[in-house]
Amino acid sequence: MFERLPGFRDFYPEECAVRNHLFRAWRSAARRFGFSEYDGPLLESLELFRAKSGDEIVEQLFSFTDRGGREVALRPELTPSLARLAGARAQSLKKPVKWFGIGEQFRYERQQRGRLRSFYQFNADILGEPGPAAEIELIALLIHSFTSFGLGAADFAVRLSDRDLWLFYLRGMGLDEEACAGVLSVIDKMGREPEEKTLEKLEPYFGEARADFMGKIASLRDLKSLEDMREFLLAHTTDGALREGIEQRLAQWRTLLSGLEAMGLGEFIRIDLGIVRGLAYYTGFVFEAFDRAGELRALAGGGRYDHLIEKLAGPEMAAAGFGIGDATLWELLESKKLLPRYVEAADLYAVIEGEAAREAAFRDVRALREAGFRVEYSLKPLAFGKQFKLAASSGARLALIYGSEEIANATVKVRNLQDRSEEAVPAGRLAAFIREFFSG
Ligand code: HAM
Numbered sequence: 001m002f003e004r005l006p007g008f009r010d011f012y013p014e015e016c017a018v019r020n021h022l023f024r025a026w027r028s029a030a031r032r033f034g035f036s037e038y039d040g041p042l043l044e045s046l047e048l049f050r051a052k053s054g055d056e057i058v059e060q061l062f063s064f065t066d067r068g069g070r071e072v073a074l075r076p077e078l079t080p081s082l083a084r085l086a087g088a089r090a091q092s093l094k095k096p097v098k099w100f101g102i103g104e105q106f107r108y109e110r111q112q113r114g115r116l117r118s119f120y121q122f123n124a125d126i127l128g129e130p131g132p133a134a135e136i137e138l139i140a141l142l143i144h145s146f147t148s149f150g151l152g153a154a155d156f157a158v159r160l161s162d163r164d165l166w167l168f169y170l171r172g173m174g175l176d177e178e179a180c181a182g183v184l185s186v187i188d189k190m191g192r193e194p195e196e197k198t199l200e201k202l203e204p205y206f207g208e209a210r211a212d213f214m215g216k217i218a219s220l221r222d223l224k225s226l227e228d229m230r231e232f233l234l235a236h237t238t239d240g241a242l243r244e245g246i247e248q249r250l251a252q253w254r255t256l257l258s259g260l261e262a263m264g265l266g267e268f269i270r271i272d273l274g275i276v277r278g279l280a281y282y283t284g285f286v287f288e289a290f291d292r293a294g295e296l297r298a299l300a301g302g303g304r305y306d307h308l309i310e311k312l313a314g315p316e317m318a319a320a321g322f323g324i325g326d327a328t329l330w331e332l333l334e335s336k337k338l339l340p341r342y343v344e345a346a347d348l349y350a351v352i353e354g355e356a357a358r359e360a361a362f363r364d365v366r367a368l369r370e371a372g373f374r375v376e377y378s379l380k381p382l383a384f385g386k387q388f389k390l391a392a393s394s395g396a397r398l399a400l401i402y403g404s405e406e407i408a409n410a411t412v413k414v415r416n417l418q419d420r421s422e423e424a425v426p427a428g429r430l431a432a433f434i435r436e437f438f439s440g
Contacts, residue, residue, distance in 0.1 A: 007109065007117025017342045019120070022326055023102055026122040029145045030100040033137065035124055038099045040081030042106075046071040048080045052311050054185070054280030060107040062117075074106035077323065078123045079281070079305070080312060086127050087313020095128030098137075114297035114328050125321030130306065132252050134320045135285050136259035142289060142300055142322050143268050146329075150338045153292075156299060159272035160287045162253070163303070165233065166276060168246050169220070172237035173213075179205050181280070187217060188278045221274040226253055229271070256285065281305040287322070291332050299332065300324040345395025347438065349417075350377040350402065351387040357402035364400065364412065364430055371431060373438070392417060398437065400430075 004010055011019060027037070046063050053076070063073035075081060078101050086097060101123045109115040124141055126134040139158060146156055163184065170180045183205050190198045195214075202210040223229045233246045260269055277286040286303030290296070302322025309317040333339045348368060352361045361377070368375050376394050378387050384403070391399040401413035411424040414433065425433045 005117070006111060007115075009116065009118065013344070014342045018330065018339055019326065021340060022120075022122075022329065025148050026100075026102055026145060026324070029141060029148055030122075030124055032144070033098070033124075033141045035098045035100040035141070038082070038085060038101050039103055040075070040078065040085060040101075042074055042104065043072050044075055044081060044084075046073045048084060048312065049073055049076060051080075052281045052308055053077065053080060054278065056185075056278055057107070060109060062106045062108055075103075076105055076107045077279075078103060078105070078121060079125070079279075079308065079321065079323075082123070082125055082321075083309045083312045083319070086317065086319075087309045087315055090309070090313070090315035090317055093128070096134065097127040098124075099127070100124040114331065116327055120326040121323040122326075123321060123323045125319060127309070127317050127319045129320075130318035132256040132259070132285070134318075135256050135287075135304070136263070138302065138320055138322055139260060139269075139287060140263050140265060142287075142302070142324070143265050145324060146289070146299070149329075149333055151332070151336065153267040155332065155336060156268070156289055156291050157270050158268050158287050158289045159270050159275050160256075160285065161271075161273050161275035162249065162285050163276060163282055164249050164284050165229065165246070165273065168242050168249065169233055169236060172233075172239060172242050175205060184276045185278070185280075187274075188276045190217070191274075217274075221272065223273060224271055226250055226257070226271075229253075229273070252285075277301060277303055279305075281308040281311075283307060285320070289324070291328075296328045296331055298325075299328045343395065345374075346376040347373045347396060348375045348398050348400055348434065349387075349391035349394045349396040350375065350400045351384065351391055352377060352381075353384060353403045354381070356404065357407050360407055360412075360427065361400070361402040364427075367431060368434060371435070373434065398434070 009015070030037070046061070049061060050058055057076050061073040061076055063071065066072050082099065082101065086093060086099070102120065104118055105121055106118050108117055122145065124138060126138060142158060166184060167180050170183055175183065183202070186198060186201045199210050199214065202213060206213045219232065223232055230246070230250055234243055237243060257269070260266060275286055275288050277288070282303040283306045284304035287301070288298045289300040290298055300322055302320070304320040306318045309315060309319055350361050350365055352358055365375050365377060376396070378390055382390070388399065397417060399415040399417055401415060403413065406413050406424070409424070410427045412427055412430050413422055413424050415422045
């Protein structure tokens with residue numbers, strides 16, 4: 001028999017219910033923050049991802065040549081599509097643009113816990129706002145997206161970092177733009193690779209001084225306050241322009257942190273310059289969310305990417321955003337017992353005695369479904385007793401009984417399946433009776 005492909009998931013009704021629960025909560029969170037939903041196609045031209053996402057993602061693409069000879073790829077993330085969509089309408093969009101998207105992504109990852117080849121993401125992005133006001137709003141939404149499931153500051157934290165500060169530091173060491181990007185990509189992977197491998201990759205940039213640089217990275221990662229960051233960075237450069245840049249950048253940090261504090265979100269935030277992000281397009285503040293126990297892969301990641309829209313679509317537009325994956329969040333909610341119990345229950349179950357009762361019963365079944373009730377009945381003609389058993393196991397609160405006596409009297413017998421009370425309701429009053437029962 002056929003098996004599903006590695007890294008892909010089947011969604012039986014129980015799992016679909018969980019997925020719907022996640023999507024519902026994400027949509028509701030985004031709506032509260034004033035974001036509008038968008039989506040793009042699952043399949044895009046390969047070049048869209050090759051252009052700017054970075055080598056790591058390009059190596060993981062599911063790509064092929066279509067029948068028309070086009071090189072195409074299943075989307076590994078939503079951000080390039082968002083840039084394409086927003087860029088195409090840049091002139092007419094009212095700024096700031098606040099958009100969110102929920103969709104399936106595909107990455108040919110190496111098999112490991114929490115890494116799938118198909119997963120869902122909730123993305124939220126703000127376009128057209130260059131200052132940290134955008135990051136405040138985004139990080140607040142990111143946190144709300146987790147707390148709305150019942151998670152708290154004991155369960156997860158957002159680690160905040162800044163590629164700009166890293167660039168000031170690396171430029172102070174004499175590195176040019178290309179070398180800075182190379183070093184940041186080494187730093188991004190260092191937690192997942194053996195130390196020798198990292199040292200080897202740092203060699204072209206630092207030569208003999210590479211071990212010393214590793215020590216500096218560790219010191220940078222230990223900085224936990226703005227004051228410590230300022231002291232460390234200013235101590236490493238005498239260049240006036242860089243020092244000025246560092247001071248200005250730290251002023252942006254103050255705006256961001258005080259905004260989050262004012263929203264009462266300080267307890268969720270950790271300064272952690274060890275976060276640099278793997279995707280190549282990030283430019284300023286970057287952040288990732290993790291479970292506090294440190295057992296799972298990242299729950300979410302994001303940051304600023306001010307040049308991506310211009311590079312992919314032409315118009316200049318500042319941008320920042322994040323993506324939350326469904327898989328890690330699912331694991332975390334499960335471990336904290338915060339997933340709702342899956343219950344499939346009918347509201348009403350029609351018990352129908354023979355052909356003669358079918359017409360009246362079916363008329364009511366349809367009308368009640370149109371009115372919004374979940375109504376079931378046996379697809380096979382069964383004995384009354386069997387139908388009552390099915391009614392009880394369906395989880396319905398009421399059984400609607402269409403027997404020969406009821407048909408003759410133009411009534412429906414309504415049985416409360418919890419307390420077993422019964423009432424004969426005139427056929428014309430049934431809908432009103434049911435509505436009253438369920439609103440009570
Ligand atoms: P990302 O860090 O690549 O960022 O992915 C965001 C989240 O998606 C991760 O933290 C993780 O929860 C989930 N995720 C990523 N890859 C996998 C995988 N193979 N299996 C399961 N879950 C995964 C982005 O995708 C950016 N486009 C986010 C963004 C939006 N930045 C700005 N706007």
